[in-house]
Amino acid sequence: MNGQVSYAYAVVRSSPSLERTALPGVRGVADSAVTLVHSGALAAAVSAVPREEFSEAALKVRLEDLGWLETTARAHHFVIETLAAHTTVLPLRLATVYLDEDRVGEMLSEREQDFTAMLDRLADHVEWGVKVYAEAPTTSAAPSAAALSAGEGGPADEEKPGRAYLRRRRYQRQAREDAWRLAEEAVRRTEAQARGLAVERARHRPQQGDLAGQASGENVANDAYLVPRRLAEKFRSRMLHAADGLQGVRVDVTGPWAPYSFALPPAPDAQEGTRYR
Template identity: 35%
Template sequence: MTERGPEGSDTLATYVFAVCRGVDPAAFTGLPGVGREELRALPLGTLTAVVQSVDAADFTDQAWQGRLSDQRELERYARAHHEVVSATAACCPTVPLPLSTLYLDDERARQSLTEEAERFHTVLRRIAHHAEWGVKVYAPEEAADDTVATAPLAATPSERTRPSPGAGLAYLDRKRGIQQRRERHRDEALRIADAVDTEVRVLATAFRRLRPQALQPTGQRPVQVLNATYLVADHRADDLALLTRTLRERTGVRIELSGPWVPYSFVGEV
């Protein structure tokens, strides 16, 4: 639970980045975090929280709502939060907490987080020696087909304002044919996406299929037919890279592999 601090400008609150096991404070030493104080480890029995004392006035509901409307400022906080989580995860199993997880003080943070200790232990067992990888598949571009424009006009000057006999039916037939080819192209792209997902899942401990990202405003980006994320054991990372290359060659479609990432997508399901 996130508790907003009081309005007083001199009051400090405890910001929590992550909960982990066996952290070496040197992993995050020197990182700025989201405040002016140094990052530190807060013991939680057999677990440890990575925390920072911050000005409570910077994290009131009003201050945070203002930050949400400033994209640049929001990105700065998100990057700083992610940097601390990533540095911690690089040295030990880590459960990242959401951006702006705040408590009134260390004791309140310790009490609340300790109540979730069993869940944290379960998540840490699940993600230990694993990383999150993203796989995106794009449909191949369709061949340009400009055979359908308008129904052809009669050749004689007196008849140029009206279609020749049968032209309307031929026009509709060609248009219907193009639509059918587009549907077959889409269905084939979705079939390839499902096949890629099925093969990658074999290497994964867990997976999530996300909503495909929409076209850019320019409309030039290929259509995305698979946007998925996978929890993969570290020792299978090379297998995943090899499989991705093999699938690209076999299908001929654009497949993007990204990672390894801190497994944000797989810590809230337990």
């Protein structure tokens, strides 16, 4: 094992049958087998991964590699979601690495009380992601200079280029303000519709640039809600209709997921991208 370290995915309740029912054939990060490290009432899902790829120095470089990061994140989340189909899961952060399984066991022992309380709180709950987008008209959707001038009663050919430009800019600014006003109304609606269904909400920073992926429009709100499993579909239905009647506004709903946004961070002695023990 000198050439390997322990990559940790999640904390679960210790169960003699869980490894047999949930993990046979499951491959995780670095295409490695996934097993459970048990300590008292808890267990952690782990994989033995190459030290040269997951050392502190290596991860500082690899976490800047978007291709490697995407592949690793997919494997990481696949293991968590596989476990979540069988039991309550406390997801750990991406690239949480320990020197060996003994250190994983020590972490579980040291934080048993905290983890047990968290598992109790999250039992039979799922996470839903709710994002609100404002889709303001594009430049090509703005009225032409001729239309703008004609709209005010003046001949199109008398509209000076500078004045037409300023009119176009005012139109675009007004359109964007209108889109944001309607998006803010959609956010208020999602918050109101979540009452009585969600037990917690986590606010995330709106996504921009590469983080927004292929989504159109501007991300105004990026929230996560913790919802009892029995109310999951009712919650989803309400969120999908939160923007009804609001032109240029879209609400995207994703899930249900393991409660990533509501789990405790990994133990302090774990490596989280830059720290290593």
